[in-house]
Amino acid sequence: MSQNNSECVKKEEIEKHNEKLLMPFKYILQVPGKQIRPKLTAAFNYWLQVCPEKLKAIGEIIQMLHNSSLLLDDVEDNSTLRRGIPVAHSIYGIASTINAANYVIIIALEKTLQLGHPQAATVYTEQLLELHRGQGLEIYWRDNFICPTEEEYRDMTIKIH
Template structure:
């Protein structure tokens, strides 16, 4: 049947109305379905970043405007959720919190777009809402300064996060080259962790500092407070590295066992084993021969054997030992810098130091000193 052009061209859309629009709304359950799906999954960390934010404020800043705390917490949780969407794609994960990952359920392109959208949504929320909570006699000028500072620290920590993640990906995807040219040292690994996992902790602290009494707009945040935030990020990642290979309950919650081995990651216990056992180890053989997560996931017997080898090598004892050492270091820093008004941060650190069940916990190692 011939097409009648006049049927479609009788009335052109109002182009003036279209080009005057400033943005498109995001209807619920459509463009952002992957992020919304993730938010419905039960969290396995009980929003530790939000608790850290409250604890840090009560210990060091004493900001009384609860809107500031709530808003920063929402920004951090949004960034964390968005990063999980992207991380699961980059790690070729299939499960998150015991359920299929968002990209498995919603599709890869939609999930990438949703994750990136929420990065910018979080930034927009911070730049739009937080300056309105500022108390100042010259409010317009103060808000402009605050927006500039928020943008600077937001960009800096998001770059840190992505650089750290980039190293993580590079070590995984160029495994043989890294083995031949030289593995990263434990110190280098922890520096990457500080950038990657510590980024959102530092971002929260740096945003808080902008609203603290007694801190002028251009006053630099005390370095010790930044160090505490970075150290807490390191503690969190070491704990995650440890329980990924040692805790059966964690494996059930994540939906798979030995997830870091399946993904081919360079976690702390895995790096320790490779440094001390080298190319003769079954761990090296697994990574060299089974090049994809699918191949590694399919060989359950081999995964179990490699996991046992890692445990027997002392890698889990080492990881557990430095976890406890750094927890105590963080507690000491907190007590030396803050007042006695709150124990939330110390309580968080105590909970992070308890890993697995008593029967799974390795004996206290003595080779650190």
């Protein structure tokens, strides 16, 4: 089998698996949110002037990360509804939902690396670390019955959002 045929077979196999692996992620996409992130991306691009192809990829990465974080947040908070529908983990299970969210985060990293910008992976990593630090603090406070100061809470919300 030639290299190209082998790559095509592998891609087809990955796509077949993705249908199953990404079910919780695709589920959350059924009911879109307020679409603030795409609007902010377009607004910032007024000044940044990123080429349309890269801007589209950046928008996809942002949406992937946002929706993945929502899947994880719903598990961590034991939520029952998201955007007015039952949460993904109540339908697909906690393990599949966590796996789907983590898988999409890694796919988003792959897309980030494909942007070819030397700082893209650094920014990606910094933002994911901030998100998890903020979420981790919120969980810590909740689980330990600690009321943060107003300054601590404000700092945490900046990290999460």
